[in-house]
Amino acid sequence: MSLESSAPIASHDPAHSTGCPEYQELSRRGFLGAASAVTFAAMTSPAWLPRVSLAKDYRGSQRDVMITIFLRGAADGLTMCVPFSENNYYTMRPVIGVPRPDSGAANRATDLGVSVPGPNGPTGFGLPPAMAALLPAFQSNQLLFVHAAGSTDPSRSHFDAQRFMEVGKPQDVSLVTGWLGRHLASTAPMQPGALLRAVGINSSLQRTLVGAPNTLPIPDLDTFGLTGSASTVASRTVPLLQMYTAAPDPLHSIGLDTFNTIDLLNTINFSGYAPVGGAVYPTNSFGTAMKSAAALIKAEVGVEAISIDVNGWDTHDNQGVTTGTMANLMNTLSATLAAFHRDMTAATAPTFSLVCMSEFGRRAAENGSAGTDHGHGNMMIVMGNAISGGRVLTQWPGLLPDQLYQGIDLQVTTDYRDIIAEIAATRLGNTDLATLFPGYTPTFRGVTV
C-alpha cells in the first residue's frame, strides 16, 4: 500500500460539518495526526481496516462507544428473563410461561443463579432456551439484566411510548430530539474532526439520535455509495455536491454528511471483516447490522454511537415462546449480542456500552390467543467492558395481583433513565444529565464498575 493512495479523507465543507472555528482548528490538527498514523496502519492492520486511520486520540479519550438497541413492538421481558419463583407467573401464563429450571421440561428456563429479595420471598430468574446464548457474557460479568425497568410513561401506545422513551421525557410532545442526540450535540467529538459521529443502522434516523451532529441513518454500511456507471461516478458527483452545498437546510447538512460518509465508509472493507474470538454473527439483518457495527467501531473513524432496531415484538397472537415468532426473535437477539460480546472483548478493541430496551413490557397474564397484550414494566439488557454484570439488577415488585401496575402489569421500579444516565456520566464523559433527561434527577444504581 503506497502512501500516495492513503490521502486523509477530506471533509466536504468542514466549516459546516464540524461547526465552530475551534473545531476547524482541531480538524486540521486531526488530519496531521492522521498522516503520521498511516504508516503504522499500513504495516500492521488486517486488510479490512481503513487505509487511513484518524484514530490517534480515540482510545485515550476513555469514552465508550454507545450502542442502543431498541426492540420495537414491546418485547415480553417476562419471557426473556423469567421470574420463576413467582407462582403467579405460572397461574397467569398457563400456556406460554417458561417452565421452572427444576421442572424437567425440555423448554425449561436456565437458572441464572441469582436471588434477589422480593415481596413474595427470594426471587430467582432464568433464561428461556432461546436466550441461553447470553450465558457466557453474563458469566463474564459484562452483561446485566435490569428487571421491572422501563419508562414511567403510562401509555400503552407503541408510538407514544417509543417516542417519549427516545426523547427521554414522558409525555412531553414538545421535545423533538433524542437523549442520545442531545448527548452528542452537547459534547465535543470523541475524535476531533470526526466526519461521522453516530449512525442509525436503519432507513430512518431513530428518534433516539435526532439532534446529533454529523449523524445519518444508514441501512447497510457496506453498500452506502453511489451506483450507476462506475466510470461516471466522479463526474456525476460534481453537480450533486454543488447542489447540496448550495441547498438550504436540512438537505444542505444531510447532503454534505452523506458525501463525507461515502468517502469514510469506502475506506472500510465491511464484507471482508473478520470477527475475532470465535464470534459468529447470525446472517439475518440484525446479525449483519451488529457485525458491521463492530467493524465500524474497530475501524476507529470517530463513530461514537450506533443505534439499531429489532422489529416485530408485538406478540398479541401465538407468541411462540419455545418455537415460533418470539423464539426466533430471541434467538436472533441473543446469538447476535453474544457474538458481539465475543468479538469486542476477545482482543483489544475500543470499549463499548450497550443498552437494549423496549417501549413497554407486555401484560402479565397471557391472552386468549397464546399471546400477550400491551403492558408496562419490562426488562433491559446492558452489556459492556465496564458494566457491572452477572446480576439481575431490580427492585422486584412481585407478580401477585395487588403488586401489579393497575392490577394487570409488571410495575416499573427502575426508571430506564437511571441506567442510561449512569452510563453517560461514567462511560460517555457527560455529566450534563439535565440535558439528556430534562426535568429528571436520575439515581445511579451501580450499573458500571
Place this chain on the structure above:
Amino acid sequence: MSRVEADPLIVKTSQPLQSIPVPRPQRGARLSRRGLLTGLGVFAAARSAAQAEPPNDAPADVDPSSLLTKLVNRLTFGPNTAELALAASLGYQGYLEYQLNHTAINDDQCQARLAGLLTLTMTQQQHYEQSTAILSSELTDAAIIRATFSQRQLFERMVEFWTDHFNIDITKEPPNILKSVDDRDVIRANALGNFGTLLRASAHSPAMLTYLDNHTSTGTSPNENYAREIMELHSMGVDGGYTQADVLQVTRCFTGWGYENRIGFPTRGNFFYTASRHYNPAKTIFAGTPQQLDIPANLGQTDGDMVLTALINHPSTARYIAKKLSRYLLREDPSTALIDAVAAAYTTTGGDIKSMIRVILQPNLVAAAPLKYKRPFHLVVSSLRALPTTLNNGTGIRTQLANCGHRPFYWGTPDGYPDSLLYWQGLLIPRWNFGASLLNSNIAGVSIDYNSFFAGLTTAQQMADKVEQVMFSGDMYPADKTSLRDFLLPNNVTTTKKREALGVAIAAPSFQWY
C-alpha cells in the same frame, strides 16, 4: 454557527411537534416575497408565520399560474405538462372540482395498463387459489401504475392516505392473502367517500381483523390489539380521551368479529361473526364523558356497530382526521383554526371526505403553504410522471422503493408510513441512486426515452431550460440549474451525459419537494 446551534431542536413550549416551525426551502421567487428569502431568512419567516395566528389566512400574494402549479402539486403525484395544461384550462376551482369528481374522469388508458393484473378483479375465494407472491406483486404494481398514469390523481393520493391510515402489512399471514380485497373494497371504494362508511368497511375487513388479531379475541380471553388501534390510530387519536378501561370494553364489543377460515367453504375469507365467541354482558364505554355509551347485554354483533357509531360521532375523531388530512394534503403544521374548520366540515357533513378537502385546499391556504418533502414513493412516481416513461411492470420499481424504506404495503406497524420531513430527510443515497439507475436502464420493467426528451436540443443551456420547464414546472433552484447546465458543458454532449443529467435532476435538492 453550526447546524445544531441554529436549529430550535429543543422547543421549550407546549406547542405540539406539528406546530414547530421547520425551516423549509421556498422555491420560486415569483411565488411570494417570502419566497425570495433564503437560509436563515426562511427560518425567520417560518417562525413569524407560525407566530401570527392563524397563518393560513394570510392574503395570497401569488400570481395565478404559480398558484395553479401549487394546487397541482398538492393534488397529484407530480405535475407534468399535460396536467398543468389541464389545470390552466379549468382554473383553480374548476380543476379542484374536476379532481374531486373522480368517477367522471375517463381513466380507460390507465385501466388498460392494469388489464394484465388478473388478481385485481378476482374474488377473495379466487385469491385463495393464487400464490401470495403474485397477489403481493400485482397489488403493488397496481399502486405504482395507478399513481403514475391515472387521470384521477387526487383519488389516488387519497388511496395512499387511507392505505397508511388503515395500514395492513402484507408480509404477514393471513393479511397477505386478504389485503387485495381490502384494497379494492375498503380503501379504493371509499377513498373520496364518507369516513364513517370507510371506518365501518375497515372494521369488517378480514385483512384488518386478522392483522390486528381480532379474529382470535373472545369473551373469556380478549385480545386488545384491534380495539386499541381502532381508537388510537383509526378514529380518536392517542390523545382522544379513551382509557385502558375503554380499550377492554371496546375489545369485548368486538369479540366474535372475524372471518370465515374453513377450507372449502364457499364464503372462505369473508367477514364472519361468531356468536359463541362474543362477550354478552352489558358494557359501558367512555364512562362519565358526554359521549358515554351504555350497551345492554345480549346485543351480539350490534355491540360493535354501536361502538363504530360512537367513534364516528366522537369529536376527537373529527379533529384527529381533520388534522391528519390537513397535514397530508397541505402542510405539516396546520393551524388550529384550519383544524377546527375541517373538523366542522366533518361534523356538519357526517364525515364527507370531499367536504374536508375543499376546506383544506382553499386558494389562500395553498398559496401560503410551504413545500412538503416528497416521500420516496412520491419521488419515484413524480419522476416517472414528468419524464417520457415506458412502464412494463413494477419489478424494479418495487426494489427501488424497498431500498428507500417505502415499499407500499410493507410497513410493519399499524400506524402506516410516517408523513413527516423528520422521518424521511436523513436517507438521501437511495433517492440519488434511483435517479441514476432509472436513466441507466438498470431498473427492470421501466425505461425513459431520454433521446425524445432532449430532441432537437444541442446546448447545455437549452437542455437545462428543458429540464427546468418539464420536471420542475419552470421553478428549479437557481444553483441546481446552474450545476446541471455546467454538467452538460461543453455543448453537444454524448447520449450518456444526457441521460445522466436527468438522473442528476431527479437527485437535485429542488426535486425533493413538492
